[in-house]
Amino acid sequence: MLLAERQSLILKELNHKGRVYAADLAQQLGVSEDTVRRDLNQLGERQMLRRVHGGALPMQLDVPDYADRLEVKHPAKQKRANAALAFIQPRQTILLNSGETCLYLAKAIPRDMPLTVVSACPLIACELVHHEKVEVILLGGTFFKPALRCVGTAATNTLRKMRFDSYFTGACALHPERGFSAKYLEEAEIMRVSVEQADQTIVMGGVDRLGLISNHQVANVRELDVLITDQDADAAIVQALQERNLQVVQV
Amino acid sequence: MLLAERQSLILKELNHKGRVYAADLAQQLGVSEDTVRRDLNQLGERQMLRRVHGGALPMQLDVPDYADRLEVKHPAKQKRANAALAFIQPRQTILLNSGETCLYLAKAIPRDMPLTVVSACPLIACELVHHEKVEVILLGGTFFKPALRCVGTAATNTLRKMRFDSYFTGACALHPERGFSAKYLEEAEIMRVSVEQADQTIVMGGVDRLGLISNHQVANVRELDVLITDQDADAAIVQALQERNLQVVQV
DNA sequence: CCTGTTTATGCATGTTTTTGCCGATTTTAC
DNA sequence: GTAAAATCGGCAAAAACATGCATAAACAGG
Secondary structure, eight states: OOHHHHHHHHHHHHHHHSOEEHHHHHHHHTSOHHHHHHHHHHHHHTTSEEEETTEEEESSOOOOOTTHHHHTTOHHHHHHHHHHHTTOOTTOEEEEOSSHHHHHHHHHSOTTOOEEEEESOHHHHHHGGGOTTEEEEEOOEEEEGGGTEEESHHHHHHHHTOOEEEEEEEOSEEETTTEEEESOHHHHHHHHHHHHHEEEEEEEOOGGGBTOOOSEEEEOGGGOOEEEEOTTSOHHHHHHHHHTTOEEEEO | OOHHHHHHHHHHHHHHHSOEEHHHHHHHHTSOHHHHHHHHHHHHHTTSSEEETTEEEOGGGGOOOGGGGSOOSOHHHHHHHHHHHTTOOTTOEEEEOSSHHHHHHHHHSOTTOOEEEEESOHHHHHHGGGOTTEEEEEOOEEEEGGGTEEESHHHHHHHHTOOEEEEEEEOSEEETTTEEEESOHHHHHHHHHHHHHEEEEEEEOOGGGBTOOOSEEEEOGGGOOEEEEOTTSOHHHHHHHHHTTOEEEEO
16 A cells, blocks of 8 residues: 555545544554554644544534534424435435524435535535535525525526425425415525425424415415424314325324 | 544533533543543633633633634634734625635624625635624535535636625645645635635735645735735745735734 | 665654542532 | 532553664665
8 A cells, every 4th residue: 555545545534534543544554553643643744634642633624513502402303304304315416495404404414325415505514514425515695694594696596507306495484375485585585496496395394383474475385295294283284285285294 | 532522522512501511521421520620621721611610611701802702723823814804994895715714804803894705615604694794695606525615617607707805815825936826626716716806815824834835826926915924934935925025914 | 787765664662641540638519 | 517529639551652773665876
């Protein structure tokens, strides 16, 4: 094994695991610990990694774990996100809306699942940094802070040029007759296009969002495909939605 | 588990929960309480947290100045970022590269300064969420994880349609004769356009980046305007850069 | 092809760092 | 005031480390 090749492997391992131990590397690479240490020191000098006692850590600044602090707060959202995972197949191209539930979904994606994820939410991009197999495409534009996402013609125009296997979104408001609606005009605009460009739309929303109507219409129920909601959702509403051809999953 | 890694986790936990107990941490991290105490004491000495009997609290609790709250993992980068602030005037439109120093700069922007910030780095967008007066425009495209930024034609095309008062960037490598260069091709591409579209380019880089040459040329020294570096930068290199019309600020 | 030089590697040496434990001391809570 | 918890200091074992040295391979240049 060549020196450069070995150092390359070390960096790869580091990138993959987020940390490497000198002793482990020595065994894995079939060289002495001294050699590994020399490699690590060299890579450290070249700013390719952060050398620490016992091994090395990545150079790159650690991405703050925005979703972690929410974890305990909303187990229900977590549950719905996990259920949504079932609608993702390897190698698909999916579109993720912004919002807490979508953030949970991004976080829940298995680290070894090859996937293309498109989103207008920078938080989701940050969350997917450590998913090696996930290619992330970020929709740019004006950063609309109330929804933590990009909006505007730049984003919608890019969207119109793409097709998605699935569009995942949280539910601002979902009403059997008045359909799916959102709070902000800017957001509704881009969500409308999102629904159009995706083969199927999967809405994740708690019982508190069902039967609601918000400011701006996004789509009617027949344009949606799946709703993931709680066990204790109002049976009448669920039935009304099912009659409009919406598959309802209760977790 | 590496020491640095463990301390990092402690800080993260502290950040999320707002307080940590030595006993809990010991159990959580699978080390003895003595080790945790040593970690806490070290982090305390490094001003990363406030050590108290039984555990630790975040630094900012009795530091009213909100700006002091950032983790100062790299005081030198922080210093350079603060110096760069002097080159920003209210109501300007500035372009921020990705990288840790730029992240510090974004954080250091006064909360009441009206500004338009453009960046291809989602982290920077996230950091600016709470800057009410700052309008953020995110450049979309393929998310290039090694540099934590978006790259590709989408981003460069958007860039070409804009003008900026200033472009701020960290220094991968700056050499008097060979100019400013970057590690990745994708990154160099977009940085080149960035320099072109901005009235002035301000480079922030430690002494360890001066005199280096990296893989992909971005600009020659005469295309740059300001370098912010350390006091102990190599005098010969500094002079060579100044002779090429680069204003050098040493902090 | 031969020879001197550089480079990469492993080993032996002694040193430093990290860590857990123990007993003594301080702080906290009741 | 007392008991429990937390802390401090020192100590020792294990791990990680730096250093010098020897060997072998790769290289350069006649």
